[in-house]
Each structure stands twice: as C-alpha cells, then as structure tokens.
Amino acid sequence: MLNIAHMLPTAVLAALATGAATPVLPAPAVAAQAVREALAPEAAPAPTPVAQATAVQPSAAPATAAQTRAQAIEQAQALLAQTNTRQGRSVIARATAYNSLAAQTDSTPFITATGTRTRPGVVALSRDLLRIFPYGSRITIEDLSGKYNHLLRGRVFYVEDTMAARKTNSIDIWMATRSQALQFGARQVRITAVR
Template identity: 45%
Template sequence: MTNKIIGYLLLVLSLTFSVHSYANSFKKLNVTATAYNSVRAQTDASPNIAAWGDRLKPGMKAIAVSRDLLKMGLKRGSKVKISGLPGEYVVLDKMHHRWSRKIDIYMGKDVRAAKNWGKRRVTITVVRT
C-alpha cells in the first residue's frame, strides 16, 4: 500500500513539473499577427477596456494573445518583441477561444494602420513572463 502511495505521489509530481516546463518552454514562437483598434465595430461596448480590465490608450504597445499562448506561459503583463516592429509589447488582452497561435497588435484608433498591417507571420520573442 505504501509503495502505491509513493508511486502515485511521484507520478503527480512528475506531471506537475512536466506541465510547468512546457508552460515556460518557448522563448521564440512563430505566430500569425493581425491588428485591432479601440472602436466598437471591432470590440464591444467598451472598446478601451481589455479582457483583464486594463485601460487601453492610443500609443500603447499592447497585444492580445490567443488562449493557447496563455497556456504556453504568456500571461497578463508579459513582455514580447515582435519581429519587424521596434520596442517591446505588453500582453494586456486575450482573444476569443477560436484563435490559436495568434496575436492581435493594438493600434489605438488608427484603423488605416491596422488595415495596412493586415495579416502577417511574425516571430515573437519573450522578454519577460
């Protein structure tokens, strides 16, 4: 009986550490990147409020991330670099469950800039989780 309990505990511990390792396993990842704006047509009745309650303001370097990226270790406040763009971007929003391996770059109220960005493949590099 004692051996079964010890075996069970070892199994639980090994699964816990393997999940933790997976969650922090990527430093760079190729994703699809689109852009969004603080306009009701693209969001909801509160276009300046992100999913965790953060207030978005034009000029901020913020992104929304798909839920699978959150499971991989990104979280609210994580900082990433996006290939092709200067500076660091902060994860302040999350996307609908239907998306995977995707980020949405916040572009304030500049709808033209977001449309010009379009849909691109980029590499994100985690600076801080």
C-alpha cells in the same frame, strides 16, 4: 544560470573549493572573452594571448581567502550579467492589428481583458498563446517578412488582452486608428518573451 566552472583555470577552482590559498584570477578581458565564447553559437574559439592569461593583478594589501573568494564570485556574476541573453521563450504566430471599435472588440472597446486601458504597446493573444505568455508578459515582435520590422524593432509589448475564442496561434497588436490596423494586415511574426 550559466556554469562557468569549465572556463576557470584548475588552480582557481581548487583554491575556491578549499579556501586555502589566494587564487590567481585571469584578467577581466580574458574572462569576458571566455564567457562570450561560451555563449556564442557555433563560434570558432579565438586564440587567447598567453601574456593576458597569466597576468596577475597587483593588490594594495594581502586579501584573505574569504575576501578573494567573494571577489571572484562578484566578478563572475558581473560578467554573466553583462553577457546574459535577455530572451526567453519564442513562438511563430499569425499577427493582425486591431483598434478600439465595438465591432472589433466587446462592449468596452477601450478596456482590455486585464482591466487596463488600450494604448500603444498593448497586444491581445489567442487563448492557446496565453498559456505560454500569460497576462503581464513583456514580449518583442519580429515581422518574418521584414516589411514592418522598422515599426516593431526595439519595442516591448505587453500582453494585456485576449482574442476571440475561435482564434488560435494568433496575436493582435493594438493600433490607434483603423487605417493603421488595415495597413498592417495579417502576417507571420516571431513572438519572444523578454525576461
């Protein structure tokens, strides 16, 4: 989980730690910008308007320190949920395509290694990649050549099958027809886990 303590003003941190006073929270836009800056890779810090940083939100009734602390925690969690990157571990592998033919699979061409039926979105991984992305993992695939990204972008694939034991660092994408599989061919892709 992301530590946002360094992004909060010291007065807010002190009030949260002691519970003695009602902390003055930054405006939601300022907090959201701080989270975006913390998550952005190598981004230059954007200037924060002073008027927004010191703005105090009016409240209808005075809140207790516990209520204020709970609200601050909820706001921080909501900001983190909105900006949370949903990507996990990533590897580069060789991708091919297969379809349900006995020549390309075992004696049960329509049944995966996990016992499910083959269908669009099912992939088979080599045994070494199954250690990184176990059965049931949800992954995205990006064609590093860029040629097939229009077919792969925005899709989530499910690891439900296994490739032959001799294959390493490979992924096989299930396709409905042999001609689709042949057209896809072999290529380098980036496999990324989706949390």
